[in-house]
Amino acid sequence: MSRADRGRGPVPDRTRTEQAGTGTARGEATGTDPTHTERATRTEEFEELRPLLFSISYRILGSVGEAEDAVQETWLRYETAAARPASAKAFLSAVVTRISIDVLRSARVRREEYVGPWFPEPLLTDPYQDPERSAELADSLSTAALLLLERLSPLERAVFVLREVFAFGFPEIAAAVGRSEPACRQLAVRARRHMDAGRPRFEADRKERERLAGRFFDAFREGDVDGLRAVLAADVSMVNDAGGKAPLFAEYVAGPEHVIDVIAALRPVFAGAGVVTEPRTVNGQPGAVVRDKDGGVLSTLTLDILDGRVRTIRTVLNPDKLAHMGPVADIWALNREANLIRGSVDRPTDRLTH
Template identity: 75%
Template sequence: MTRADDFERLRPLLFSIAYRILGSVSEAEDAVQETWLRYEASPTLPESVKSFLSTVVTRVSIDVLRSARVRREQYVGPWFPEPLLSDPYQDPERSAELADSVSMAALLLLERLSPLERAVFVLREVFAFSFAEISSAVGRSEAACHQLAVRARRHMSAGRPRFEADPREREELAGRFFDAFRDGDIDGLRTLLAADVVIVGDGGGKAPQVAMRFTGADNVAGALSMVIPAFLRGGGVVEPHQVNGGPGAVFRDREGRVVYTWALEIVDGRVQTIRAVLNPDKLQHLGPVADIWAVLRESRL
């Protein structure tokens, strides 16, 4: 088996590690490409290709995250991860951890961690790396990695919702939600919203301030009552889709171009949070991106 074959076999794992550390599809893809270049240039073959590549992609991702932190502090409005429709890495034994760790809510919690804490948490809690492997990957002692893992788990546990929905119940509720959306059934949508529901959008200063943030069932329902009829009138299409391991949707214009995405967080049988990504820079990996300003003009919003 050639180096290229070994690398392609492990590419899904490398991307999945990098995405969870970075929260960016484009940056994760760049980190994986840099890992390949370093592997290709290595004069000797490593004893364990998986350990070598995982170490390289982790260290590259940590370096990228440190510089990205500065940009995110200067970001206009709320910052969300780039939406991921399909995780290329699959492991039946860790399917729950993989799905949970890629959710918008989990990735936003990971933003609270230092780059080292984030990398250790991802390698240990998501991919079940040994502390010896993690120590090699991040360049810290095993004892230090244990401490980093403890701190990371504490931060992550403190921020999680208390009553998360069963996956099947979550999908069923999301199906009803998007059926009501496509039917323009505002009253039906209203019954599925938590009393303190929040809809918040990441436009990065490159999208209109429509639905940037509304709080409370009445306010969110009122905002949807304005947006939904106009969007559908303009030929918009709603495609329910797994977004970051949970229920969501891709919204397209009449030409099939991506307008924005939604990720739903469902807690205690109701939609608790709707996170919309409108920044066109964060949607390009999903295909051709619409001019959202033109879509709004056509919809008369």
């Protein structure tokens, strides 16, 4: 299934014999061929819960594509289950959690072999909305929080996400991960301890974050060195994820002057090539989508802000991680154009390097 096809909704004509789930049966379904009415009811229930399922899976996996696949697989199991469970939410949450745990276990091996820093795939909008907990949900979606979750075992990560982010009860969590309630409580305690020890800190006032991000991007676009210096923390760092599939201006840069050097080198390239920095919320934090002159996605950028300063700048350049956002620009072509624009490749800060 292509990424363009993922997330478009259930595919009622597809069937599988695999059955999964918990809860007491109800409804009219028999065998693996639910009636038309039953299938319509299941489709409606699934679509209502799809945002929650994706949000659970994405926080466990850190991948938009894998989360979409996990949600689609969850639908296929629900569509062909012998009978509709007593609680669609409990059933579907359990299934998507189990699938995500399995995917994460295999993904761990690939991430160990990843070239350079690994970041989660950027997400512009969390489909699961809860106005009363919007700030909490956004912080759990941040790149910093997802990187911290990488330190947990797959089971710890799943339990933490279900309990701390989505407030599931331990009976539901136990059914979802296939462990006893006491074991899940222990997993939750361990996960919380690890998360608390390294929990990312952000500016408490979200409006203040947005205001400071606006100052950063204004200075970035205008090449205002003094403006940049005023918003960067003394220990600011810039970290970039290219996965070996995109040219890098640097993998890791530390200190305000070095970060400013990199940004100053990029500005004439962006201006000459018609590159646009589009401020957006990325993974619940202030950020931007960087596009070429034709609107293709070159990268995303996120800012961690604390105490009125930008502490961390993270960019994702790996085209594989940007494909779900639309057409991906040819960053190698931009690299060649950049060298022509500068007219010189003598200084490391004046060129993109692989």
